Amino acid sequence: MTLLKVTDFRVAYGGIKAVKGVNLEILRGEIVALIGSNGAGKTTLLKAICGLLRFEGQMTFAGVDAKRKRSDQLVKLGLSLVPEGRGVFGRLTVxxxxxxxxxxxxxxxxxxxxxxxxxxxxxxxxxxKNQIAGTLSGGEQQMLAIGRAMMARPKMLLLDEPSMGLAPMMVEKIFHVIDEISNSNVTILLVEQNANLALNFAARAYVMDSGRITLDGPSFELKTDSSVRRAYLGG
Amino acid sequence: MDIFLQQLINGLVLGSVYALVALGYTMVYGILGLINFAHGEVVMVGAMVVLSMISLLSSFPLPLGSELILLISVVSAIIVCSTLAFFMEKVAYRPLRNAPRLAPLITAIGMSILLQNIAMMIWGRQYKTFPDLFSITSYDLAGANITNVQIFIICLSILIMIALLLLINLTRIGRAMRATAENPSIASLMGVNVNTIISLTFVIGAALAAVAGVLVSANYSVAHYSMGFILGLKAFTAAVLGGIGNMAGAMIGGILLGLIESIGAGYISDITGGFMGSHYQDVFAFLVLIVVLVFRPTGIMGERIADRS
Known part of the structure; x- marks a missing residue:
């Protein structure tokens, strides 16, 4: 059953087109990765899906037309984002x-x-728990951002670069938790620059380049795809 | 009579009014980064509405008690001011939310002039005197005078500020306001309707301004359509002194500014050998503004805190 579907999705910042006609379809319970290099438009796509940016095209979430919905309305429908750079409230306690x-x-x-x-x-x-969140380490802030998103009891969790700037051990820990979350029947869309990590973790992936989806399919296929290997897996 | 203690009392009274008004500036600044220069006019409208309501209710055929008249009048002022601020934000500031920062600032100044002129048309150009609803009694406090009105002003301001701090720090809505002030788009990702929070901020600020308007006109026994301008500027100074965007700062800044002003006014004549009189009182507020902006633009409480996110 489809949970999130976007069709001919376009986002522009002023005159600059960052997302140029993307189609995605994610089923309930799936773990899907969205990989691509820096500046491919991944974060823009996520922000627009969450209602933080205006977009052209269609979007349905949980069977509801989600176009022109504000982000707080989308949260109510069960869509939560763990934003890039964590975005914890630094002046509030944990x-x-x-x-x-x-x-x-x-x-x-x-x-x-x-x-x-x-x-x-x-x-x-x-x-x-009583410490000001701005004083936490990067990894702790990432934990807090994920935990905070889970507090809304989402149907679907969008994670924007959860591994960014973290030590390998912390990355492992974070992905272990994301796996646990997925087992509790939360659908996951994971955006990662670290394609290796993402393809090993997700069952299916989209590859984004210059605002477009250039490839998609099961992770094991993408891992062996020569263009993906060359561009994102370093060989 | 002990001049210093007397000026301390006067300063405390003045300062609690400044603090109430400064809170409105600082709350709006904290969330929108906007200096709402029309905020002083909201104070004036509050004072004017109370005066009108008191004279209306006093001429009422049914004899109402003084306390009841005052209560109804103050509540009406709070309702009028909150409604005014709600629509002011919606009409004047919301369309400019994503505009360059200068645009809403100019709009705010325009709004201030507009409100002054509307008030002049409604209430006239003349000074309006505050009716003698209660008899003013003076108490002797170690050689200084303090009136029942002054005691009332100080106590009410402190109560309101405590209530506000509790609201902001301990309730779900207060938490949402703090979160929105820190990062509106992340707050919206938590399910917070940012527009509602912004409207609420204006409404709370206006309610405080209405009370301040009542207190200041009761203290000086007069109100005038242009009274909000200087008062607003001084409260803004108080907010900057405390650290704009910081609520505790606005309270401290307000009280401190009131004290500086009235102690300064009390001694300026002695200091300048009679060259400048106490009517130079206003100089102190703006002197403070300049000094703060030059030497500590972040104000007393405006320290940058750890912000690694």
Whole structure:
């Protein structure tokens, strides 16, 4: 069953066309990667899907026409983004950040349970729950950003470069958690510059170049594709 | 009479009014990066509405108690000012949300002039006196005078500020306001409707301004259509002094500015050997503004905090 579908999706910044007619279809429960080099338009595409940028073309999410919906309305429908560069609220504490993630959830006890679950997932965050989020390390901020997005109980999680700037051990830890999240029936669209990592993790992938999808298919096929190997896997 | 203590009391009264108004500036600045120069006019409208309501209710055939008249009048002022600010944001500032920063600033100044002129048409050019709703009693405090109105002003301001701090720091809406101030687009990714939060910020700021308008006109016993201009500029100075965008800063800055101004006014005649009188009071506020902008543009509380994200 299709969860997210975008058709002939175009985004422009002023006169500059960053996304030039992209089609994506993601099924419920899938882990899909979107790879591509710097400046290919991946982040722009994600931001527009989340309602942060205006786009032309069509988009449906969970069976609803999602065009011209504001990002807060999309969150309500079950679409959450973990933005590039984490985007934690640096002046709020760790627990306040998590509570912000549950902004639309009214039931206080379920918020409390969700927070406990996030703390189990990331014991590091529990240790620092009253600390101002701006003082966390990059990896801790990434944990917080993921935990915060999960607080909204999304149907689908969009992750923009979760490995960026993190040490290999932290990357491993983060991807372990993303895997756990996926097992709890959350659909995942993962944007990564690290194509190797993304193709090993996701079952299926899209390759984006200069604002267009140039290739798509199962990860194992893309891994052996000569053009992908040359451009993104370093050989 | 102890002049220093007297000026301290006067300064505290003045300062609590500045603090209430400065909060409105700083909250809007914190979220939009906009200096809402029409905020002073909201204070004036608050004062004018209260005066009109009191005279209207006093001439009411049914005898209402003074307390009830005041309460109804203040509530009306809060409603009028909040509505005014709500539409002001919607009409004048929202369309310019993504415009260069100079555009909304000029609009704000235009809005300020517009509101002054509308107020002049409604309430006239003459000074309006605050009706004697309550008899003013003076108390002796270690050689200085303090009136019941002054005590009321200080207590009410402190209560309102405590309530505001609780709202901002402990409630879900307050958290959303802080998050929006820090990063509106990320806040919207949490499901926060940023426009609602911005409207709410204007409405809260205006409610504080309305109360400040009542207090300042009760303190000086007069109101005038142009009273908001200088008051607004001084409250803006207070916000800058405390660190614009910082709420605790606005409170401290307001009180401090009130103290500087009234202590300065109390002694300026002595310092300059009678050359300058206490009517030079206004000089101090703007002197403070210049000094802060030159030596510490971030204000008292405006320290950059760790922000690694």
């Amino acid at each position: 627990s306040e950040n998590l509570m912000m993630g549950a902004f639309l959830i009214k039931d206080k006890t379920s918020i409390k349970n969700d927070i406990d679950r996030i703390y189990q997932m990331f014991p590091r965050l529990a240790e620092r």
